[in-house]
Amino acid sequence: MPNKAGLRPNNFKKAPYFCGAFLVPKQTAMPSISKKGTSMPSSPIRKLVPFAEQAERNGNKVYYLNIGQPDIQTPLEAQQAIKEADVPVLAYSHSAGFASLREGLSNYYHGKNLPVNTDEIIVTTGGSEALLFTFGSAMDEGDEIIIPEPFYANYNGFATASGVKVVPVEANIENGFALPPVELFEQAITERTKGILICNPGNPTGYLYSKEELEQLKEIVLKHDLFLIADEVYREFTYDGEAHHSILSMEGLENNAIVVDSFSKRYSMCGARIGCLVSKNKDFMATAMKFAQARLSPPTYAQIASEAALKTPQRYFDEVNAEYVERRNVLVEGLNSIDGVFCPKPKGAFYAVASFPVESAEHFAQWLLSEFNHEGKTLMMAPAAGFYAKPELGANQARLAYVLNTEALKDCIAILKAALEVYPHTTR
Amino acid sequence: MPNKAGLRPNNFKKAPYFCGAFLVPKQTAMPSISKKGTSMPSSPIRKLVPFAEQAERNGNKVYYLNIGQPDIQTPLEAQQAIKEADVPVLAYSHSAGFASLREGLSNYYHGKNLPVNTDEIIVTTGGSEALLFTFGSAMDEGDEIIIPEPFYANYNGFATASGVKVVPVEANIENGFALPPVELFEQAITERTKGILICNPGNPTGYLYSKEELEQLKEIVLKHDLFLIADEVYREFTYDGEAHHSILSMEGLENNAIVVDSFSKRYSMCGARIGCLVSKNKDFMATAMKFAQARLSPPTYAQIASEAALKTPQRYFDEVNAEYVERRNVLVEGLNSIDGVFCPKPKGAFYAVASFPVESAEHFAQWLLSEFNHEGKTLMMAPAAGFYAKPELGANQARLAYVLNTEALKDCIAILKAALEVYPHTTR
Numbered sequence: 002m003p004n005k006a007g008l009r010p011n012n013f014k015k016a017p018y019f020c021g022a023f024l025v026p027k028q029t030a031m032p033s034i035s036k037k038g039t040s041m042p043s044s045p046i047r048k049l050v051p052f053a054e055q056a057e058r059n060g061n062k063v064y065y066l067n068i069g070q071p072d073i074q075t076p077l078e079a080q081q082a083i084k085e086a087d088v089p090v091l092a093y094s095h096s097a098g099f100a101s102l103r104e105g106l107s108n109y110y111h112g113k114n115l116p117v118n119t120d121e122i123i124v125t126t127g128g129s130e131a132l133l134f135t136f137g138s139a140m141d142e143g144d145e146i147i148i149p150e151p152f153y154a155n156y157n158g159f160a161t162a163s164g165v166k167v168v169p170v171e172a173n174i175e176n177g178f179a180l181p182p183v184e185l186f187e188q189a190i191t192e193r194t195k196g197i198l199i200c201n202p203g204n205p206t207g208y209l210y211s212k213e214e215l216e217q218l219k220e221i222v223l224k225h226d227l228f229l230i231a232d233e234v235y236r237e238f239t240y241d242g243e244a245h246h247s248i249l250s251m252e253g254l255e256n257n258a259i260v261v262d263s264f265s266k267r268y269s270m271c272g273a274r275i276g277c278l279v280s281k282n283k284d285f286m287a288t289a290m291k292f293a294q295a296r297l298s299p300p301t302y303a304q305i306a307s308e309a310a311l312k313t314p315q316r317y318f319d320e321v322n323a324e325y326v327e328r329r330n331v332l333v334e335g336l337n338s339i340d341g342v343f344c345p346k347p348k349g350a351f352y353a354v355a356s357f358p359v360e361s362a363e364h365f366a367q368w369l370l371s372e373f374n375h376e377g378k379t380l381m382m383a384p385a386a387g388f389y390a391k392p393e394l395g396a397n398q399a400r401l402a403y404v405l406n407t408e409a410l411k412d413c414i415a416i417l418k419a420a421l422e423v424y425p426h427t428t429r
Numbered sequence: 430m431p432n433k434a435g436l437r438p439n440n441f442k443k444a445p446y447f448c449g450a451f452l453v454p455k456q457t458a459m460p461s462i463s464k465k466g467t468s469m470p471s472s473p474i475r476k477l478v479p480f481a482e483q484a485e486r487n488g489n490k491v492y493y494l495n496i497g498q499p500d501i502q503t504p505l506e507a508q509q510a511i512k513e514a515d516v517p518v519l520a521y522s523h524s525a526g527f528a529s530l531r532e533g534l535s536n537y538y539h540g541k542n543l544p545v546n547t548d549e550i551i552v553t554t555g556g557s558e559a560l561l562f563t564f565g566s567a568m569d570e571g572d573e574i575i576i577p578e579p580f581y582a583n584y585n586g587f588a589t590a591s592g593v594k595v596v597p598v599e600a601n602i603e604n605g606f607a608l609p610p611v612e613l614f615e616q617a618i619t620e621r622t623k624g625i626l627i628c629n630p631g632n633p634t635g636y637l638y639s640k641e642e643l644e645q646l647k648e649i650v651l652k653h654d655l656f657l658i659a660d661e662v663y664r665e666f667t668y669d670g671e672a673h674h675s676i677l678s679m680e681g682l683e684n685n686a687i688v689v690d691s692f693s694k695r696y697s698m699c700g701a702r703i704g705c706l707v708s709k710n711k712d713f714m715a716t717a718m719k720f721a722q723a724r725l726s727p728p729t730y731a732q733i734a735s736e737a738a739l740k741t742p743q744r745y746f747d748e749v750n751a752e753y754v755e756r757r758n759v760l761v762e763g764l765n766s767i768d769g770v771f772c773p774k775p776k777g778a779f780y781a782v783a784s785f786p787v788e789s790a791e792h793f794a795q796w797l798l799s800e801f802n803h804e805g806k807t808l809m810m811a812p813a814a815g816f817y818a819k820p821e822l823g824a825n826q827a828r829l830a831y832v833l834n835t836e837a838l839k840d841c842i843a844i845l846k847a848a849l850e851v852y853p854h855t856t857r
Contacts, residue, residue, distance in 0.1 A: 031684045031710070032623065032656045038566040038716035047524070047722060068521075075519045083730060084512050091503045091698040091734070093496075096475070126554050126702065129724040137590050138466040142570045158723030162565050164592055195460065228460045256459045270519040272729030274554065282459070288466035294475060295586030296557040301700030302511060302730040306519070 041161050045154050045387020052370035053381045063370070064380040064413050066401040069204065069352065073269040073321055073404075075310075082309030083302060094298040097290065098124020098277070102304050105311040106277060113236075115249040121281050123289055124307075126299045128234050128263035128276035129155065135259055135278065136163035138288040139228050145193045146230075149181055151354060151388035151395055153204045153232070168194070169390035174356055174398065177345035178206035180214040186221050196228035196259075197221065202235045202245070205354050205388045205400040207329075207347020209239055212246045219248075222257050228285075229254065234263040234276070235350035237318055240326045243348045255281040266351075268310040269321075273303035325351050328403040328410055335414030336401075339421060341429035351403050354385055354395075358421065358429035362386070362399040365424060375419040378412060397428075469589050473582050473815020480798035481809045491798070492808040492841050494829040497632065497780065501697040501749055501832075503738075510737030511730060522726040525718065526552020526705070530732050533739040534705060541664075543677040549709050551717055554727045556662050556691035556704035557583065563687055563706065564591035566716040567656050573621045574658075577609055579782060579816035579823055581632045581660065596622070597818035602784055602826065605773035606634035608642040614649050624656035624687075625649065630663045630673070633782050633816045633828040635757075635775020637667055640674045647676075650685045656713075657682065662691040662704070663778035665746055668754045671776045683709040694779075696738040697749075701731035753779050756831040756838055763842030764829075767849060769857035779831050782813055782823075786849065786857035790814070790827040793852060803847040806840060825856075 046068050053063050097103065103119045110117035125131040132155075140146065142164035148156055150169035160167045170185045172178040186197065197218060202209040222229040231248045239245045248258045263276035280286055329346070333353055336344040341358030359365040363384035373379055385398035403410060421427055474496050481491050525531065531547045538545035553559040560583075568574065570592035576584055578597035588595045598613045600606040614625065625646060630637040650657040659676045667673045676686045691704035708714055757774070761781055764772040769786030787793040791812035801807055813826035831838060849855055 030651075030654045031712075032567065032650075032654050034712050034716050035565065035567055035569045035572070035623075037569050038719070041565075041716065041719035041723070043719060044524075044722040070520050072518060074517050079519070080516065083514070083516075086511070088508065088511075088700075089502050090500060091507070091700040092498050093699045096472075126728070127724065133724075137463065137469075139460065139463055141463045141465050142592055144463070155723045155725075158719070162720060162723065164570055195463075222460075223458075226458045226460050271521045272516075272519040272726065274726070274728040284459075284462050288462050288469065291466070291469035291471060291586070292590060294472040295469070295583045295590065296555065296561075297583075298700065298702070300554070300702040300728040300731050302734065303728050306730065 037161060037164065042154065042157050042387070046383045048387070049367055049370060049381055052367050056370045056374070056379055060377065061374045062378040064378065064405060064409055064416070066403070066405065066413060067381045067383040069266065069402045069404060070271055071266070071269045071351065071404045072406065073324070075270045076268055076313040076317055078312045079268060079270060079306040079310040083306050086302070086305050088301070091301055094301050094304060096293040096298050097122070098299050099304050099308060102308045105308050109311055110249065110279070113247070115247050117249060117279055121279055121286065123278045123286065123293050124299045124304065125276045125278055125293070126296070127265060127274040128232065128261050129159070131261040131276050131278040132156070132159045132232070133163065134289040134292045135230055135261065136160060136165050137292050138285055139259075140165045140195045143193060144195045145191060147186060147189050147194060147197045149199060150390050151178070151205055151385055152198075153200055154387045156198060157390070166193070167390055171391075171394060172206070172208070174343065174345060174354060177347070178203065178208040178354070180210060180217065183217050183221060190225055194225065194227060196230050198230040198232070200232040202239060202347070202349025204235065204350055205352045205383070205385065207350045207352050209243055209348035210246065215246055215248060215251065219251055219254050223253065227257065228259055229257050230259045230261065232261045234261065234266050236262070237267050238322065238325060238351060239349040240322065240329065241348060245349070249279065257282070259285065264307045264310060268313060270306065270310060273306055274300060275303045275307040325403065327407055328405070329353070331407045331410045332401060332403045332414070335411065336417070339414070339418050341421065341427070342417070352400055353403065354398050354400050356398045358427050359397055359424065360426060360428060362395070362397050364426065366399055368424060369420055373420050373423070375416040378416055380413050380416050465589060465592065470582065470585050470815070474811045476815070477795055477798060477809055480795055484798045484802070484807055488805065489802045490806045492806065492833060492837055492844075494831070494833065494841060495809045495811040497694065497830045497832060498699055499694070499697045499779065499832045500834065501752070503698045504696055504741040504745055506740045507696060507698060507734040507738040511734050514730070514733050516729070519729055522729050522732060524721040524726050525550070526727050527732050527736060530736045533736055537739055538677065538707070541675070543675050545677060545707055549707055549714065551706045551714065551721050552727045552732065553704045553706055553721070554724070555693060555702040556660065556689045557587070559689040559704050559706040560584070560587045560660070561591065562717040562720045563658055563689065564588060564593050565720050566713055567687075568593045568623045571621060572623045573619060575614060575617050575622060575625045577627060578818050579606070579633055579813055581628055582815045584626060585818070594621070595818055599819075599822060600634070600636070602771065602773060602782060605775070606631065606636040606782070608638060608645065611645050611649060618653055622653065622655060624658050626658040626660070628660040630667060630775070630777025632663065632778055633780045633811070633813065635778045635780050637671055637673065637776040643674055643676060643679065647679055647682050651681065655685065656687055657685050658687045658689065660689045662689065662694050664690070665695050666750065666753060666779060667777045668750065668757065669776060673777070677707065685710070687713065692735045692738060696741060698734065698738065701734055702728060703731045703735040753831065755835055756833075757781070759835045759838045760829060760831045760842070763839065764845070767842070767846050769849065769855070770845070780828055781831065782826050782828050784826045786855050787825055787852065788854060788856060790823070790825050792854065794827060796852060797848055801848050801851070803844040806844055808841050808844050
């Protein structure tokens, strides 16, 4: 039976306990960060930047395959327009963007046999803002959007910022990230589902959806009254004679189709920050317009450059696409020539997702920067886990952007080949 | 007792009824707009634009006092920098903006005796985006922000987009829209309150907060662990020798103070869409940075122009401010010379809110455009109701931006004087 001493044993360290409450300085009260802000994802593309900086400080050359920033020149038309622009008062523009720019865009779409009128276009600050307006106009806190994974990581960011839940549907590297079976979409649909979001051609996969796959999606969204949101910013980048199919061309989908578009990749002018939101759904566009009015207008200089960019001759795209095809071939064939590496051949965009004979592509990517060099050179790639809602699915995968010239890409293959010979955690 | 025929009377119009179901085209099911989008406010500033367009089509000259788009020239430094910029690849910038631009901004703040370091600045796409990042980083769905009303209408838009509830505290035209009594703030605070937002000097009121008023706010936010968010985009526009007091200069407020700033008004470059978010709260800034990364970067051309604008000589501001003082005097004295009109004299920004001897300033403003002209001229002003969370408080008020030259403003006074002589619904 415990005695009284037993209830408060002599070895009870009461002194530090009681003193502590007085000695520890009062924690200064601070206003707290939002749960939303806390759950905002960090960018998987920029995550390893500090290690790359360290690699450079160590005297290594670093090839940056982690980010979709092409080295392609911005069309001279756009560059020249800015030099020649006379803007004594740099004023707000219309919240939907210059009327002339929207007319130019309408002409561009008509040229692609996509019947888009001027009033079906809102010019946005990058495709990013078009996505933000879409989430805000179509979805409330707790609503759900279905996205085939892997997907562009910032979809998660915009969804989180808008209080929307991303519901992933798994695509597989084995079949080149083709559209997952319709049954998986059907299973993922709940009362809160408001839309399906695809990227076509895809970032990070480079996968180009077939007309049949788009028809399947059309059927699902019509059946369940959902929006079909297509990020088509890589529309111009399709290879091997394959055509791009826009959801804007699909009859009967007028009230469901929302397209996110951008000048960033098409004209290698990522820094302009000009994109657009396109839909024939009048309620949706009127709602998006309220979001557009709140932020006043898209950037004026960039609109001037973008309007001029629309005059870029077809030759530019032909040359750029020929260049990307060559780069893709060097990269993908090179990757597949390495024992244990697998990379499906993308038909569009300028990304490829490859699987590596490693347990953690993130560890491998970081190791490449911090512990390895091949003849004084190394490379940075984006671990693919950040492109999955279920990161474990992409654990051994990485995204490589073929935004560098073929010589650099050949170097990269040599680096990866040499690295996997000595990386201590290969699984091959 | 009804016979069988009675159960289905001969005059029962069954044909149209039953046929209707087949003849009337099936109502196409449509995905629905979000509640958030539905509750997004329309812009009170741009609301009457169709009436102004009609007035112009009717052959009238329209003076636009509704919008804060100054006619002041953008500094030549900024214009020249864009012409001279050589940007062969218009690339993304750092998500926080050019390092050189942030350094320039840090120098600018130090020049104002505001100790702001480069890493305490995120360059944003206009002050608008800085507000959006602030709401996202500090507030969750259903959280509350207290704002003295009348306030910049788009605060409501960004709050709605972020799922945040605006709780107004009433300022009064009688005392020139001074800070409401502390008791009103205390009464408005609930468990969900995350911050207090002020605009200093104010849009739409032009009111410049005194040091004492800011000290009162400091005390409240420290007591309740709230953020104090100050929109200081009109910082340079203070008149009659009055100094601007920034919350960035307040000791002990480092973790609570968030400043929204912009190049738009300061350098008359609204169309650049460059602003910044400033705070010494590291958690807040790290969180805001995730929102910044999601949208990749602010516009590159505009950053080049903004960095150059920082070199604008003081002479430019002296001239601009002298011009605004003259304009303010013409407008405010003119308004007060009209029987039944009252307009407090603002000490900053370039707006004034006046009360009119009418029941509905919105009706009056619309009537000015659609039914009135004075020697072929009329004007557009922004009904103030849209700047109040409780619109009835501003029913007889309008905001006038003195962004036109003094000759135009004198014309505007003559128009208003003549209009109130014949407006059928005056209350004087």
